[in-house]
Amino acid sequence: MPLLLLLLFILVPIAELWVIIQVGQAIGVLPTIALLIFDSILGAWLLRHQGRAAWRRFRATLQAGGVPARETADGVLIVLGGTLLLTPGFLSDIVGIVLLLPPTRALLRRFVAPRLFKAGASAVGGPAVWTVRGATWGARAHRATRERRDYDVDGTAVDTDQPGLPPHEESH
Numbered sequence: 001m002p003l004l005l006l007l008l009f010i011l012v013p014i015a016e017l018w019v020i021i022q023v024g025q026a027i028g029v030l031p032t033i034a035l036l037i038f039d040s041i042l043g044a045w046l047l048r049h050q051g052r053a054a055w056r057r058f059r060a061t062l063q064a065g066g067v068p069a070r071e072t073a074d075g076v077l078i079v080l081g082g083t084l085l086l087t088p089g090f091l092s093d094i095v096g097i098v099l100l101l102p103p104t105r106a107l108l109r110r111f112v113a114p115r116l117f118k119a120g121a122s123a124v125g126g127p128a129v130w131t132v133r134g135a136t137w138g139a140r141a142h143r144a145t146r147e148r149r150d151y152d153v154d155g156t157a158v159d160t161d162q163p164g165l166p167p168h169e170e171s172h
Contacts, residue, residue, distance in 0.1 A: 016089035023090060039093045043085020046100045050078045070109065077105050 024032040058071035081099025084092040098104045 012091070013089075016091050019090045020088075036088050036090075039090075040086050040088070043082055043093070043096055043100075046085065046097075047078065047082025050100050050102075051075070051082065054078050073109050074105055077108060 020032065020036070023035070027035075054071060054074045058068045058075060061068040061071050077099045081096040084096030084099065087096075099108070
């Protein structure tokens with residue numbers, strides 16, 4: 001992990017500066033600055049456009065009762081790609097554009113996500129459940145949340161399974 005942080009916070013900015021200097025020497029300072037400003041504006045527009053589309057798909061999946069795993073992954077990739085495009089630098093712009101294009105996002109979801117997440121299916125062949133560092137998401141986690149006991153306004157547990165008690169009342 002320290003090596004990754006070294007790469008991200010020291011080597012990447014140095015590489016970005018080197019590329020900006022090389023481009024500036026090739027086409028001039030003002031065109032280089034204009035190009036960096038243009039790609040930031042393009043990044044903001046793409047982030048807005050792709051982000052709205054991903055949000056609509058996310059909401060539609062939730063309203064249909066599905067687990068929006070693909071939509072969530074798209075949203076994360078879009079935010080990351082847009083952030084990289086807004087950051088000055090040509091190398092980050094290339095990675096940002098790759099993350100914002102739907103075909104490359106699909107490839108990343110298909111080949112990278114399984115390496116980051118350990119996926120499993122429920123025992124009856126139901127929807128996938130994703131586990132990341134011990135936390136579980138997906139249908140099984142959603143069912144477990146729904147099956148919890150009810151709580152009253154004061155935060156004390158109310159056992160709603162006791163026969164003879166009306167819902168949301170405690171026995172003293």
